Amino acid sequence: ILNLSELKALGSRFLYQYPLTYEERWRSVRLHDPMTIIYTSGTTGQQKGAVHTHYSVNAANCLNLQVIPPLSHQDVHLTLLSLSHSYERQFGQMLSLNMGGSLAYPDRNVNLLENMQIFAPTWFAGVPSVYEDIVAGIQQAFAGEPAKNQRFSEAIDIGLKAIDAVTDEDGFINYYDWNYFLTHLDPELRNKYLWADWEIYSQIRTWLGGRYRVSFSAAGALSARVCKLFMAMRLPIIEGYGLVETCNTVSCNYLHRILPGSVGALVPAVEGKISPDGELLLRGDNIIREYWNNPSATREAFTEDGFFKTGDIVEQLPGGYLRLVDRKKDLLVLNNGKKVATTKLEGLFALHKPISQVCILGDDRSYVTALLVPNFDFFIDYFKARGLSFDEHALQYQNEGGKQTCIKVGLDFIEQPALKEQIAETVQQVNAELEDYELIMKYSIINRRFIVSADELTPTLKLKRKVIYKNFAGLIDKMYE
Missing domain, CATH: 3.30.300.30 (ANL, C-terminal domain)
Structure with missing residues (x-):
C-alpha cells in the first residue's frame, strides 16, 4: 500500500525518466476511441457491455453542466452508490473531478446519517431508496418520544401544506429562491412554516451535515411525496432520468420548475420521441453506438432512423415533462x-x-x-x-x-x-x-x-x-x- 506522497514521487520519477511518454499517450487517444465499457445490470438475462467513447462521456458532462445548479471546487460530493454504477461514476465522480470539487467515500461501517455528519456533503446523487432510507432514519429518530414525534408530525403536515400552497395549476413548483417561496405563503401558513423550520427542519439539516445544497435522484421513480417532503425541509431533490447507454442524464427537473412525480424535460442536445406503444426513443451525442462484441444486440437497440430504444414507457406531461410509467418488460398485461x-x-x-x-x-x-x-x-x-x-x-x-x-x-x-x-x-x-x-x-x-x-x-x-x-x-x- 502506498500513501499519496509515495505515489506522487513514483510519478515524478517516471516523468523524469520518460519525459515524452505522457504527451505521446494522450495525443494517441482519439475522440471517438472507447473510453469505458459499462455492463448493464441485467434484470432479464445476459449483461451487455455499453461502449462509451471519450466523445460520448464528454458530451454527457457538458449536458450536465448546462442543466444542474452551478457546482465549484468548494463543493463536496458524498459517493453513496458503487462506482460500478454508471450514474455514480459519471454524474458523481467525473462531474466532481471536472469541477475540481472534493469526493468523499463513506465509511461502510456506519450508517448513512452518520456519514452525512462526518463528511458534511454539499451534494450527492442517490436512487429513490436512498431518500426513503433517509426519511425512515429521520422518522425513527423522532419516534422515541411521543412529544417529539407529535411535533415532527405537525411540522411535516405544515411543510407539505406549504408546498401545496406554492404549487401552480399544472403541479409545478418554483424552488429556486427560498425567499420567493416564503413570500407566496399566506401570513398564517408562513408563520407556521417558519416555526416548523426552526423547530424541526433545521435539526434535520444538521443531521445531514449542515451544508446540503442539492441532491439528485435517478435510476427509478422517486415518490412525489418524498420529493415534496425534502423540499419542505429545504433539502431540494432534482429528479432526472437516464440509462447506462445514455451516459446517464437525458432529462431532469429544474429548481425553478420542479414537477414532483416526473423525471423532468429532455435536456438540450438530446432528441426524443415516443413510439406508438409509449416507449421513449432517444438520439444524441451522449448515447452509445454499440454494445461490445454484440452486433445483434446493437441492431435490436436502435430504430432504423438511429433512435435508441430505452425500453421505458413514459407519459407526456405539461411543459414537455415526462413521467416514467414502467420498464416495458415490467409492464404486466x-x-x-x-x-x-x-x-x-x-x-x-x-x-x-x-x-x-x-x-x-x-x-x-x-x-x-x-x-x-x-x-x-x-x-x-x-x-x-x-x-x-x-x-x-x-x-x-x-x-x-x-x-x-x-x-x-x-x-x-x-x-x-x-x-x-x-x-x-x-x-x-x-x-x-x-x-x-x-x-x-x-x-x-x-x-x-x-x-x-x-x-x-x-x-x-x-x-x-x-x-x-x-x-x-x-x-x-x-x-x-
Missing part, C-alpha cells in the same frame, strides 16, 4: 388486456413503515397479486415494545450501509396477528389509490428479503422478476387457485 405498471404499485408502498420490499404479479392472469416482505427491523422493535414473543434464534442479519439489518425471520414471526393486521391496513391504503383493475386482490407475506446473493436483485437493487417468480412459484400459484 392481465388476461383481459389491461396493463398494470408494477413501478407505480410498488412505489406506493415506499413510505409505509410495515413494508420493506414488494414484488407485484399478474402477467397473463385475471387479477393482481403481490409478494410482500415486512420491515423486519420495524416489527422486531414493535413486538419487543409490546412484550410479544417470537423466535429470536431464527433471525438472520447482514450489514447494509453500516447497519445490521434483519433479512430473515422465522415463520412464527410473519404469523403474528399484529403484523398481519398492519400489513392488511397498508395494502388497503395502497388499494385506495388504484384503479379497479390495478387492485391487489391477494398477497403473500414472506419471511425473507429479496437479496443479491440469491440473484433476486441486481447490483443496483432492482428486482429480477423472473428469478423471483421461479423462487416463489409455489406461493404465487396458490394465490391464483
Whole structure:
C-alpha cells in the first residue's frame, strides 16, 4: 500500500525518466476511441457491455453542466452508490473531478446519517431508496418520544401544506429562491412554516451535515411525496432520468420548475420521441453506438432512423415533462388486456413503515397479486415494545450501509396477528389509490428479503422478476387457485 506522497514521487520519477511518454499517450487517444465499457445490470438475462467513447462521456458532462445548479471546487460530493454504477461514476465522480470539487467515500461501517455528519456533503446523487432510507432514519429518530414525534408530525403536515400552497395549476413548483417561496405563503401558513423550520427542519439539516445544497435522484421513480417532503425541509431533490447507454442524464427537473412525480424535460442536445406503444426513443451525442462484441444486440437497440430504444414507457406531461410509467418488460398485461405498471404499485408502498420490499404479479392472469416482505427491523422493535414473543434464534442479519439489518425471520414471526393486521391496513391504503383493475386482490407475506446473493436483485437493487417468480412459484400459484 502506498500513501499519496509515495505515489506522487513514483510519478515524478517516471516523468523524469520518460519525459515524452505522457504527451505521446494522450495525443494517441482519439475522440471517438472507447473510453469505458459499462455492463448493464441485467434484470432479464445476459449483461451487455455499453461502449462509451471519450466523445460520448464528454458530451454527457457538458449536458450536465448546462442543466444542474452551478457546482465549484468548494463543493463536496458524498459517493453513496458503487462506482460500478454508471450514474455514480459519471454524474458523481467525473462531474466532481471536472469541477475540481472534493469526493468523499463513506465509511461502510456506519450508517448513512452518520456519514452525512462526518463528511458534511454539499451534494450527492442517490436512487429513490436512498431518500426513503433517509426519511425512515429521520422518522425513527423522532419516534422515541411521543412529544417529539407529535411535533415532527405537525411540522411535516405544515411543510407539505406549504408546498401545496406554492404549487401552480399544472403541479409545478418554483424552488429556486427560498425567499420567493416564503413570500407566496399566506401570513398564517408562513408563520407556521417558519416555526416548523426552526423547530424541526433545521435539526434535520444538521443531521445531514449542515451544508446540503442539492441532491439528485435517478435510476427509478422517486415518490412525489418524498420529493415534496425534502423540499419542505429545504433539502431540494432534482429528479432526472437516464440509462447506462445514455451516459446517464437525458432529462431532469429544474429548481425553478420542479414537477414532483416526473423525471423532468429532455435536456438540450438530446432528441426524443415516443413510439406508438409509449416507449421513449432517444438520439444524441451522449448515447452509445454499440454494445461490445454484440452486433445483434446493437441492431435490436436502435430504430432504423438511429433512435435508441430505452425500453421505458413514459407519459407526456405539461411543459414537455415526462413521467416514467414502467420498464416495458415490467409492464404486466392481465388476461383481459389491461396493463398494470408494477413501478407505480410498488412505489406506493415506499413510505409505509410495515413494508420493506414488494414484488407485484399478474402477467397473463385475471387479477393482481403481490409478494410482500415486512420491515423486519420495524416489527422486531414493535413486538419487543409490546412484550410479544417470537423466535429470536431464527433471525438472520447482514450489514447494509453500516447497519445490521434483519433479512430473515422465522415463520412464527410473519404469523403474528399484529403484523398481519398492519400489513392488511397498508395494502388497503395502497388499494385506495388504484384503479379497479390495478387492485391487489391477494398477497403473500414472506419471511425473507429479496437479496443479491440469491440473484433476486441486481447490483443496483432492482428486482429480477423472473428469478423471483421461479423462487416463489409455489406461493404465487396458490394465490391464483
